[in-house]
Amino acid sequence: MARPPGAAAAHRRRVALRAQRRRARPALRLAARGIAVRLPARRLAVACRRGDAQPPDRRPARGRRRPRAGRRARAALRALGPRRVVHRADGRGWRAGRAARGARRRAGACRVTDVDVVVVGAGPGGSTAARAIAAGGASVLLLDRAKFPRDKPCGGGVTVRGAKILPFSIDPVVEDVVTAARMRVRERREVTRDAGGPLTYMTQRRRFDAFLVEKAQACGVEFRDGQTVTDVVRHADGTFAVRTKDGVHQSRVVIGADGANGVVGNRLGYEAPGESAVALEGNIAFPQGVPAEFRGKVTLNFGHLPGGYGWVFPKGDHINVGVGGWKSASGPILRPALQRLCLTYGLDFDAVTHLRGHHLPMQRRGMVMAAAGSAVVGDAAGLVDPLSGEGITAALLSGTAVAPAVRDYLDGRVATLAGYQATLEREYLPEFEASRALMEIFNVNPTPFVWMLQHLGPFWEGACRMIRGEVDYIDLTHVAGPVSYALLGPTAKVSRLITSRRVPRG
Structure with a gap:
């Protein structure tokens, strides 16, 4: 069937018109994000007829060729990087105005950041750092991938020394106070030594960590749980973009408190701590109350694991039992060692619940813990006591020590957070x-x-x-x-x- 006269020419005009509109779309997206990109009058007229844009105030000089709008607009979009997502205060929907300001910010029109500091990880080190920094007047966002309250594989003992670091009492979450120690080597005679006063406060990590987060929030920290950080990028101007599944958060400082294999340390090039020790622990419930032989004391059994020991820690309505030792020699025998520990103290191994294993990070000599605008604290820095394997005290120490360095950095008095590392090297x-x-x-x-x-x-x-x-x-x-x-x-x-x-x- 023959085409009517002029059909081919009409088809070519329609194809050309669609192409012109496609080339205009990148520029129109830029315009929607608050960035002006001029188009040649002929192509802009196409967009104007659709009601998408306004004609320019002046035309280019005669004889001067302007680059193709589509190519230039796409290049500008690539230069902006990924689209910035900003949450509403109620957690639903978007704020187009904030998104446009974020686009202009990345394009160089504005250097204001969303918050001063983002802390990744709401364990003892992260929440302590966030609270101490916010107390100095900085805006702080605290992120954690878990929904709070959540439990962690840990004995749950806070030493008296660790409790003294905090400017408030932890009595609301203390379930038992340790004043003595029962010790034996393998199956030899057990000796109990009294300390004449408190040594360690027993708690549960789900309660203790949530308590520290509440104290941080009382100082103005914004806390968001259930936020898995997927990437951390340092921009050329020294600011950071912390990406989660729900958006991107811009800050001047990032603190990594997300553990030995955390995203912050990995993305920003920090050396990962070594993993020289492993542990296996669980709980045994006593609904009628913990037996008197375990209350008020820690029970330690040495010699069954190379470089480690077994323990029984009292809590409110249960006890925590566990074993730990060197990774190379103890890993395959952790479960039999825990069974033997339970047998030694007349405990039913089959009654152990929430059984879990975990690695203990160990700091490598010469590790860098701070740089320009970033630092790592607690387990992320490998700050675990080599002898006891206890990490809460070191986390509280490092979280407290990083705050003065961050304040100096935000105020422009220093160019890096090296003061934090200097404090640790001098005092810890x-x-x-x-x-x-x-x-x-x-x-x-x-x-x-x-x-x-x-x-x-x-x-x-x-x-x-x-x-x-x-x-x-x-x-x-x-x-x-x-x-x-x-x-x-x-x-x-x-x-x-x-x-x-x-x-x-x-």
Whole structure:
């Protein structure tokens, strides 16, 4: 069938018109986001007839060729990066005006950020850092991937020293107060030592972490749970974009408190802590109350796992039982070791619930923990006590220490957060090395170490004072050094060398 006259020409005009409209669309999207892109008059007329744009006030000079609008607009969109998403205050829908301002901001028209600081991870380190920073007047957004309250694999003990770091009491979430320790090596005679006062406050992480978040919110921190951070990007101007499944948050500072394998450290190039230890723990419920033999004391059993121990910690209506040791030697035998621990103390292993294993991060020597506008705290920095495996105290210490450095950075007094690392290297890492030295002595032979705790008064008293924060590991190491030399026999020279080289005196 023959085409009517002029059909081919009409078809070509329609195709050309559609092409012109397509080339105009990137520029129109820019215009909707608050950025003007001029179009040649012929192409703009197409958009104007559709009511999508307005004609320019002036035309280009005669004889001067302007680049194709579609190509230029697409290049401008690529330069802006991903579209910024901003939540409404009630969590529903979008604010087009805020989105347009965000586009102009990325294009260089404005350098104002959404918040001063984003803290990723609402554990003890993250919530403490967020609270301390917000108390200085900064705007802080605290994110966590879990819905609160949530539990964590942890013994749940907060030492007296750790509790002293906080400017408020943790009594509302304390379920038991430890004032004594039961200790034995394998199946040998058990010795109980009384501390004459509190050593550790027993709680549950689901309660403790939620309590710290509430304290942070009281200082003005905005908390959003259920927010999985998928990416962290540092822009050329030094600001950060923290991307979650629900949007992107812009900030001047990012604090990583999301654990040893966290997104912040990974994306910003921080070295991951080592994972030298593993643990397996669970709970045994006692609806009628925890038996008297476990209340008010920690039960420790040494010698079954290389470089580790088993424990029984009392809580309000249950006990926490667990074992931990070196990853290379203890991993395959954790479950049998936990069964043996339960048998030793007359506990039913089949009654253990919420059984879970986890890795303990360990800081590598020389790790960088701070940079320009970013830092890592707690487990993300590998700040776990090498000897005991306890990490809450170090998390609270690092969360508190990072706040002054962040305030100085936000006020423009410093160019990086290196002051935070300097504080840790001056006040905490020497003690960390002392704990590592004691750990290596303990690994050679735990029996003399436990014997000193059981029978050597000054050593036990020093350990209690250290847990309370009255002295530190360095003082304890100076007590242990000569005694360990006498007790460890052929290995004493190596142990003393480790202690004297790694822990400076005076």
